[in-house]
Amino acid sequence: MEAEEENAAVTGLSPTMYDKLRSEATAPFRSLRLFIYGGIGVGASLGGYTAVTQLVQSLQHRPDALPLSQSILNVGVDFGVAAAAAGAWVFENRLKQVTDKEMQALRAKEPFRLTFDMKKARERALSGLPVTFKVGLNETKSASVKDLREKGGQHLIVLAAPKGELADALFGARVGKTLFAKNNVMIAPFVIQGGNDKAGEEASSVKGFGGMSDKATGMKEAMIDSEAYVAKPAESASWATYIDEELEDAVRQGNEIARKTGIGIVMRKDGSIIRRGLGQPDWKEVVAELTGAKGTSEFGDAYVPPIGAGGGKGGKKKRKKG
Incomplete structure (x- = not known):
């Protein structure tokens, strides 16, 4: 009811x-x-x-x-x-x-969709969450997502997924990393459990991604941490609460695989969440939409189902986060 x-x-x-x-x-x-x-x-x-x-x-x-x-x-x-x-x-x-x-x-x-009031409440909640990011070779700074948007003029893409999926997506982002700097886009990665458990720790505190070897894991973490476009979620409990609510919404909309594929939340620098999606994102399309090159999305109130879901771990997935 x-x-x-x-x-x-x-x-x-x-x-x-x-x-x-x-x-x-x-x-x-x-x-x-x-x-x-x-x-x-x-x-x-x-x-x-x-x-x-x-x-x-x-x-x-x-x-x-x-x-x-x-x-x-x-x-x-x-x-x-x-x-x-x-x-x-x-x-x-x-x-x-x-x-x-x-x-x-x-x-x-009919599928459950977020109401206008619910969307605004989620946007305020996400804007209040803290992140840390690099401002130099050896210097980091802390700020809320709101400050990151309003003072830094940054768009934000929150990517919450199991460790393996998250590592694949972040490495995919490194291929076109100049795209993020040029368009003032930052990524906030958050690790979740792959089953029905609650959201876990933020990506920066997790020791290892998926089933990779320790050496490969260390290399990947170091490479990801060095990127200026990565905004690491701080205060994992606050982030976990927010991500859990988003995951529950995705499941209520009929996307039971959300905890396995991961979810993406795209916030424009004006504070509006313009898209929620499942699985690995198409970074170019997401950035194009954030910057207005592809018009305004109307997918902010529901999770877009995965497109062409398939492929095992490490395989190329065609799931698309709108």
């Missing part, structure tokens, strides 16, 4: 009103017809009460009474109309109930 209410809240309407509007669109003027049938039925019933009174007077042969035949006709007409209106109202109402149930069933099948 909670998920249904959140879904309907996307439109700014209550679930009941949302279903009424969809039902009305399916069967136009049904509410008006029900009102008319009800009004006719009530009017005819009142007329029938009057006609019965007149019939009694006719049976008593009162001087001012209508002819008996006329009184009987009036009673028959009034109660006939009332019965017909009642039958039409019952029939139309049954159709309405069937339509309402169909609307509820359709709404229950």
Whole structure:
């Protein structure tokens, strides 16, 4: 029920009103017809009460009474109309109930999407999280994501994935690392568990990626840590809470593989999250969208399913984070 209410809240309407509007669109003027049938039925019933009174007077042969035949006709007409209106109202109402149930069933099948208020709350939460980043060969600086955006003019891509997936994605980013510096884009990597466990530690504190050897792991970590476009999440508990909420959203949207493939959250420097995606990102496309080269995305309220999912660990994956 909670998920249904959140879904309907996307439109700014209550679930009941949302279903009424969809039902009305399916069967136009049904509410008006029900009102008319009800009004006719009530009017005819009142007329029938009057006609019965007149019939009694006719049976008593009162001087001012209508002819008996006329009184009987009036009673028959009034109660006939009332019965017909009642039958039409019952029939139309049954159709309405069937339509309402169909609307509820359709709404229950609709994927969960973040409401406007929920999106804004997540944007504020992410903006308040701390990161550390390199400002020189041997110097690092700490700041909130908000300061990174507003004072540093940086876009941010949060990438949360199991160690192996994260290492592959970050190494893929190194191939086009000049793309990030040129467009003021930073990546915040965060390691999560590959199963159903909660989010784990930030990438910088994890000893090793996947099943690689210690030597390979050390080389990869050193290479990744040296990049100026990497903003390392600090205060892992705060980041874990945020990432867990995002993972839960992805699962509620039908993406049960989110904890295995990883998720990406793309935040523009104005503080708006313009895209949420699954799996390994296409860095060029993401940067192009951040800088406005590909227009504004409308995927900020739901996780885009993986495209062409496949390939084992270490294999080339075509999953695309929009």
